[in-house]
Structure formats: structure tokens, C-alpha cells
Amino acid sequence: MSHIQDIVNDIERPSNLLIGERSNFLLSLMALSAYIIRIDGDFGMQKQGYVQYFVGTYYEPAKAQRCYELLMRILGEQPKYNPLLWAAKIEECARSIASYTTSEQRLQIIDFLILVVRAGNGVTQLEMMALTNVAVWLGVGPVAGVKINQLRMSIF
Numbered sequence: 001m002s003h004i005q006d007i008v009n010d011i012e013r014p015s016n017l018l019i020g021e022r023s024n025f026l027l028s029l030m031a032l033s034a035y036i037i038r039i040d041g042d043f044g045m046q047k048q049g050y051v052q053y054f055v056g057t058y059y060e061p062a063k064a065q066r067c068y069e070l071l072m073r074i075l076g077e078q079p080k081y082n083p084l085l086w087a088a089k090i091e092e093c094a095r096s097i098a099s100y101t102t103s104e105q106r107l108q109i110i111d112f113l114i115l116v117v118r119a120g121n122g123v124t125q126l127e128m129m130a131l132t133n134v135a136v137w138l139g140v141g142p143v144a145g146v147k148i149n150q151l152r153m154s155i156f
Contacts, residue, residue, distance in 0.1 A: 025101075026067055028093035029109065032134055034074040035090040036113050039130040042120055043075060050119035054112065087133070094137030106138040110147060 030051075037047045048071065055067040078086055098106060113134060117127045128148060135144035 024096060027070065028097045029112075030067060030071045031074055031090055031093040032097075032109065032113060033071055033116055034078055035086075035134070036116050036127065036130055038075060038078055040120075040124040040126040042124075044120060046119045046121070047116050048072075048075075050116050054115075090134070091137045094134055095139075098137070098139045103140055103143070106140045107144060107147075109138065110135055110140065110144040114147060 033051045037043045037051070051071055052064075052068045055064040058064075059067060081089070097109065101109075110131065113131055117123055117131065120127075131144075131148050132141070135141045135148065138144070
């Protein structure tokens with residue numbers, strides 16, 4: 001069991017707000033969010049705030065709070081990992097999502113992550129690279145590349 005899964009198990013007790021496939025999805029989505037938030041070293045409140053807004057919009061308050069707590073725990077754990085090991089864990093999360101979602105749903109995840117990036121103080125090359133990696137890991141690299149290139153063009 002991965003360390004991130006241990007975090008989810010800890011947060012879920014005793015309420016079991018995140019269960020089954022949705023649990024894996026929310027865990028993976030928060031892990032992908034944390035990866036994008038921290039990739040350039042700027043993990044300010046704007047990016048975290050956007051994720052909090054997003055989960056608050058789409059989930060009931062208790063579940064949204066649990067998701068945000070999960071995000072904060074993952075953000076706190078990430079610095080303890082070797083960057084290559086962390087990237088491998090994120091790739092595992094993305095490939096897990098790809099195994100049970102449609103390409104349209106995966107493109108929506110890329111759209112969400114682009115909005116997380118935009119919530120920060122500008123867009124960096126590291127963020128562009130991370131978005132591209134996530135798109136490839138999700139299996140939507142070529143299609144998502146167009147969206148990522150549009151983001152790139154909007155910043156230069």
C-alpha cells in the first residue's frame with residue numbers, strides 16, 4: 001500500500017466519506033493537484049484556494065473538507081520524498097485514473113489542472129512540463145497538448 005493511500009485511510013476513519021472507486025479517484029485527483037501545486041516551489045494560497053473552491057463546488061461540505069484536508073496532508077508529505085520517487089507515485093495515480101475514466105473525463109482533469117496553474121502567480125516552464133507529463137500519464141497527451149500549448153501561448 002502506498003504512503004498516500006495510508007494518508008487517505010487515516011483521513012477516512014471513521015466516516016468513510018471516500019469509498020470505492022471514487023475514493024481512488026479523489027485520492028488521485030488530490031495527488032495530481034499537489035504535484036502541480038508544488039512543482040515550481042510556489043505553493044501559495046491561490047492554487048490551494050482554487051482546489052478548495054473546486055471541491056467545495058462539486059462535493060457536499062463534509063466531503064469537500066475531507067478532500068482539502070487530504071490535499072494539505074499530501075502537500076506536507078511530498079517534501080519527504082525523492083523527487084523521482086514522487087513523480088513515479090504521481091504517474092501511478094494518473095495511470096490509475098486512466099484505467100477507469102473516459103478520455104473526455106481525463107481531458108476535464110487536464111482542464112482543472114490548467115486552472116490550478118493559472119490560479120498561481122504566472123505560469124512556469126516547470127508547470128508546463130508537469131502538465132504535459134500528467135497528460136501523457138493520463139493517456140491524453142496529444143489532445144491535451146493543444147490545450148497546454150494554448151496556455152503556453154497565453155503566457156508568452
